[in-house]
Amino acid sequence: MSDRLDRQMAFLAEADRLKGIERATRVLGGARFENSAEHSWHLALYALTLGDHAPEGVDRDRVIRMLLLHDLVEIDAGDAPIFGSHDASTTAADEEAAARRIFGLLPDDQAAELRMLWEEFEAAESADARFAKALDRFQPPNQNLASDGGSWRDYGVTVETFEARIGPPIARGAPTLWDWLLPRVRAFLSRL
Amino acid sequence: MSDRLDRQMAFLAEADRLKGIERATRVLGGARFENSAEHSWHLALYALTLGDHAPEGVDRDRVIRMLLLHDLVEIDAGDAPIFGSHDASTTAADEEAAARRIFGLLPDDQAAELRMLWEEFEAAESADARFAKALDRFQPPNQNLASDGGSWRDYGVTVETFEARIGPPIARGAPTLWDWLLPRVRAFLSRL
Numbered sequence: 373m374s375d376r377l378d379r380q381m382a383f384l385a386e387a388d389r390l391k392g393i394e395r396a397t398r399v400l401g402g403a404r405f406e407n408s409a410e411h412s413w414h415l416a417l418y419a420l421t422l423g424d425h426a427p428e429g430v431d432r433d434r435v436i437r438m439l440l441l442h443d444l445v446e447i448d449a450g451d452a453p454i455f456g457s458h459d460a461s462t463t464a465a466d467e468e469a470a471a472r473r474i475f476g477l478l479p480d481d482q483a484a485e486l487r488m489l490w491e492e493f494e495a496a497e498s499a500d501a502r503f504a505k506a507l508d509r510f511q512p513p514n515q516n517l518a519s520d521g522g523s524w525r526d527y528g529v530t531v532e533t534f535e536a537r538i539g540p541p542i543a544r545g546a547p548t549l550w551d552w553l554l555p556r557v558r559a560f561l562s563r564l
Numbered sequence: 565m566s567d568r569l570d571r572q573m574a575f576l577a578e579a580d581r582l583k584g585i586e587r588a589t590r591v592l593g594g595a596r597f598e599n600s601a602e603h604s605w606h607l608a609l610y611a612l613t614l615g616d617h618a619p620e621g622v623d624r625d626r627v628i629r630m631l632l633l634h635d636l637v638e639i640d641a642g643d644a645p646i647f648g649s650h651d652a653s654t655t656a657a658d659e660e661a662a663a664r665r666i667f668g669l670l671p672d673d674q675a676a677e678l679r680m681l682w683e684e685f686e687a688a689e690s691a692d693a694r695f696a697k698a699l700d701r702f703q704p705p706n707q708n709l710a711s712d713g714g715s716w717r718d719y720g721v722t723v724e725t726f727e728a729r730i731g732p733p734i735a736r737g738a739p740t741l742w743d744w745l746l747p748r749v750r751a752f753l754s755r756l
Contacts, residue, residue: 377744380613385710387609391591391602399583410583413605416632417579421572421674433625436632440608482613518577552569 376479383477389447396453396526397512402519408443408451411511415439418507425548426503438493438504441486445470454512454537455527467494496541506545509538513557521564531561568671575669581639588645588718589704594711600635600643603703607631610699617740622695630685630696633678637662646704646729647719659686688733698737701730705749713756723753 393408416439423432443451448470452458475487492498496505513534516522524534534557543550585600608631615624635643640662644650667679684690688697705726708714716726726749735742 374744377614377617377740381706381744384606384610384613385706387606388591388707388710391598391606392595399580403584406583407602409602409605410599413601413608413632414576414579414583416605416608416628418576420629420632420678421576421670422569425569433628436608436625436628437612440605440612440628478613486612514573514577515580518580548569552566552573 379477379479380482383474386447386474386477387444390444393443393446393451395451395512396456396523397515398519398522399515400519402522406515408446412440412443415442415504415507415511418511419504422507422546422549425546427499427545427547430499430503434489434500435504435507438489438500439507441490442493442504442508444474445490447474453523453527454509455523455529455533496545502541502545504545506542506549509541510546510549510553513538513553517556517560521560524561525564529561531558534561571669571671572674575666578639578666578669579636582636585635585638585643587643587704588648588715589707590711590714591707592711594714598707600638604632604635607634607696607699607703610703611696614699614738614741617738618695619691619737619739622691626681626692627696627699630681630692631699633682634685634696634700636666637682639666645715645719646701647715647721647725688737694733694737696737698734698741701733702738702741702745705730705745709748709752713752716753717756721753723750726753 390412391407391409395406395408395411397406398404399406399410416436419432419435419439426432445467449463449466452463471487471490475483478486492501493504496502512523516524539550542553582604583599583601587598587600587603589598590596591598591602608628611624611627611631618624637659641655641658644655663679663682667675667682670678684693685696688694704715708716731742734745
């Protein structure tokens, strides 16, 4: 049991590094960039709060678990901003290697459990993963609306780009949230 | 449903401010102070990872929910460092008012649900709350060990103070974690 706890604690110590991974979105009205640890917390709170907008059959607690660990791979692979240009296959390979190393710090049974949950999130096929992915796409626009455009300004994002890139995963996993968001983003971006 | 979602989104927008609440502990080997949002994420990950060290009957997912919202009151009341000197009754009154205002942003049924969960955490009487509280006391010493003493140096904390203030809640809610931690802290503090 002691070796088990040693490995769990090594994983939790490593996880601290997610607090140093900077994202493209901002916090506190634009004061600074968000890091992936506080982003993960905010998303988990989104899941806790918005559970009644999830499609039927979604397990809210399982979605929360998924969101708590969905960005851990960024400790090695970094954050790939959604409007940035990056090679998707390189990112996927980097994240696979990161998952092996980081979840691999845990006892084997737990490493397998958490890695499977991360892979389910990445695949975005199950109802839980689709809802989790929808939230992961839904929070940043709200941060941008609260910080005068944030990453939309940095990347010169138009309404068309926004709808094409961000719309499908939100509309698929959480349609009522997309219906709420879209008019607000349209109104904002049309004024830029 | 739309007014319901408006209120949930107002709550989630307000929650962003927890990312600006600074704690006494450090992150990333001592590079900067931790904020309460990333702390809450880290604690939820502790609960996810260390569930097998929880006393029997503890509901891991419920503990995670509790930890996600346990510090929200700090948006109004600020963080009260455990080794600092502050008036406990003033802090408690400030936090009660904060809970009323912040959870009160939510639809009434949800405001009541989340506020009850927060009050259960504060009371630290149920098995879930005792485990959650133990993790909330267990994470900072690990951050201090990883950042050359961190807040222990700032507050001149001795082994005796540490054991008296930090020991009881951890030993009560998660005895195996206390057994793991104590020799490590003793070894570190005895060298200061």
